[in-house]
Amino acid sequence: MDISQTEYERLFGTLNENQTNALTTTNDCVLEIVAGPGTGKTKLLVSRVAYLLLNHKLPASGIIVTTFTKKAANEMIERLSSVLKNYDGINLKQLQIGTFHSICFGYLKFFGKSIGLNKFTIADNKDQKDVLLKAINSLGLEDVKTDKSSIKRVQSYISQQKSLGLHPEDVTIADPSDRIEAQHFQVYSEYQKILKQNALIDFDDILVHTYKLLTIRPECVSHVKHILVDEFQDTNTIQLKLIFKFTQYCKDNITIVGDADQKDKILLSNNNKEDPVHYICHKSHDDESIFIADKISNVMNDSDNSYTPKDFAIIVRVSRTFLSLERELTRKGIPYKIVKGQSFWDLKEI
Structure with missing residues (x-):
């Protein structure tokens, strides 16, 4: 152990036996922490980050911590600032802590040119609705345009495809004879086309584009040494894919934290x-x-x-x-x- 026993006790002495075992697990592995609400998961996650910085000497810039909400990210930053306040050599501003969307947005901002995103704007809710209606109009789908439930079904279809990490060019239509599915796919294709024409990406696109960026240019994450994922049970397919993309240079060094699965x-x-x-x-x-x-x-x-x-x-x-x-x-x-x-x-x- 590189930090003194006294410092170790000051920083981590309040952890119980199971938490201590998780804390001190080696860096080069996939660590799964499973626990229910109110069992100190956030405290352990903060301690794990501090331990990686102090004991394993990982650079702050090499650690990614994903949270489910911006509020959780801010709380974690506050706790880390308190825990590490006596360590001037650690610049917490270099840590990548935030939601998947905020972290991925940063990568697109710096490296987006590699996938044709030279300049782009995030489409807000109104923009998305306007673009969707334009797509429906351009296809002449009057029956969809005038039916709110049909519009919602199209929106759900698009969101579902993107949660799987699929843009139109990646989608395989399960049943070509299914008129509704074929129609949804048409709208999705036109929707993405209009977004691109207007240099827009929607909220879900942030993750899909980042996945494609890291597939084409994996060296963008060559600096990453470890990723920690809070609320792992809530991750969807594209987020899970991104976890492994982020760690492709560090042999899947991952710490995941989630609620315990319970029997019926x-x-x-x-x-x-x-x-x-x-x-x-x-x-x-x-x-x-x-x-x-x-x-x-x-x-x-x-x-x-x-x-x-x-x-x-x-x-x-x-x-x-x-x-x-x-x-x-x-x-x-x-x-x-x-x-x-x-x-x-x-x-x-x-």
């Missing part, structure tokens, strides 16, 4: 009928949304029931789950209404 549980409710409340944990918001939409659809289609969409309510903890829920409800043809909040597509881009 049945809890007893307080209703008069004493019906059981089913608690089911899913690995992602997408899986959860598919389950919810399927469950509602099956209940409504049951000939023994007379349920309608008005008989169901979905309560979410955070609004970021709206997108996947809306997508799956739309796919099942289940009408819905957002109560005291905004639809995902009405939110202002951050």
Whole structure:
């Protein structure tokens, strides 16, 4: 150990045995930290970054830390500043801490010319809607233009393809005879064409373009020595692909932190009928949304029931789950209404 025992105790002495084992795990491996809410995951992640800097002597510029929100990134920076306040030789401003989008935006800003992004602007929510309508108009799809649910389905299709890291040239149409899928693909292609003509990229494009950049020019991340990923259970396909792109020069040196997977549980409710409340944990918001939409659809289609969409309510903890829920409800043809909040597509881009 390069730091003294006294300093080690001062910095990390409050960690428990399991946290200490994770903290001191070697740098050159994939470390998975699995724990539930309130178990000190953020504290351990901050300690792990400090340990990599002090004990493994990794340069601050060689560490990437991804968080799910900007607020979480700012909190981590504050904690690291407090922990490392006595170490003048470490410049925390060189650390890359932020959401996947903010980190990837930085790479596009400096290296975007390599993939034809000489100058570009991030399309805000209004820009995206305008471009989408232009694409629909240019294709003469009047039936889509006048149907809000059809527009939402197109939006969901585009977002889903980009969450998989696919631009139109990468998409394989599963069923060419499916008129709706073919139509969605046409709109997606035209949508991207108009974005490019106007030097625009949308929010989801930030990740897809960065993935393509790092595929063409992997040396852009040759300085990266370790990546740490918070809320790993919420990462989608393109984010997972980016994790491995970021670490292609450092032998997959990765620390991931996520909530523990829980087995299905049945809890007893307080209703008069004493019906059981089913608690089911899913690995992602997408899986959860598919389950919810399927469950509602099956209940409504049951000939023994007379349920309608008005008989169901979905309560979410955070609004970021709206997108996947809306997508799956739309796919099942289940009408819905957002109560005291905004639809995902009405939110202002951050």
